[in-house]
Amino acid sequence: MTARGRGRPPLDGKTVSPESILSEALRILDADGLDRLTMRALAIRVGINPMTIYHHFKDRDGLIRSLADWVYADVAAPEKGDAHARLRGLLMAYYAKVVLHPALTLAIFVRPSVFPDHAKRITEDLISLLSELGLSSQRSLRWTHILVDYTHGAALAVAA
Known part of the structure; x- marks a missing residue:
């Protein structure tokens, strides 16, 4: 028997990197604006549980801050x-x-x-x-x- 890591299992067994979340968040922001960039909308587009996003970025402000740092790096x-x-x-x-x-x-x-x-x-x-x-x-x-x-x-x- 293998030990499972902490936290929620990925939706449909799919794992996702913070960079893929940021990439999709930037697509939403560019196409639809800030009002449409929600954790739920992003999770649907990436195909993950919204809690996965919170795990990586804490909250929406953390997501936007990380997105800006990623873009301006x-x-x-x-x-x-x-x-x-x-x-x-x-x-x-x-x-x-x-x-x-x-x-x-x-x-x-x-x-x-x-x-x-x-x-x-x-x-x-x-x-x-x-x-x-x-x-x-x-x-x-x-x-x-x-x-x-x-x-x-x-x-x-x-x-x-």
């Missing part, structure tokens, strides 16, 4: 080039993600508690690059806000 400044080129590269990489997934950006706007760790990292990288250009810490922070707001506005306008 590869957004980074180029390693080579001067500060201007690296700053531009970082903003263009972020812009591209916002254009691809505008509903995710809007979900973060309406639910500040889901602000992803990678967004914090991107913000810190922007501040650092602006400091490399000789801006004071106060001006670097101000210009970071301006550039992020501009990037959001431009990307969301293109996506619309």
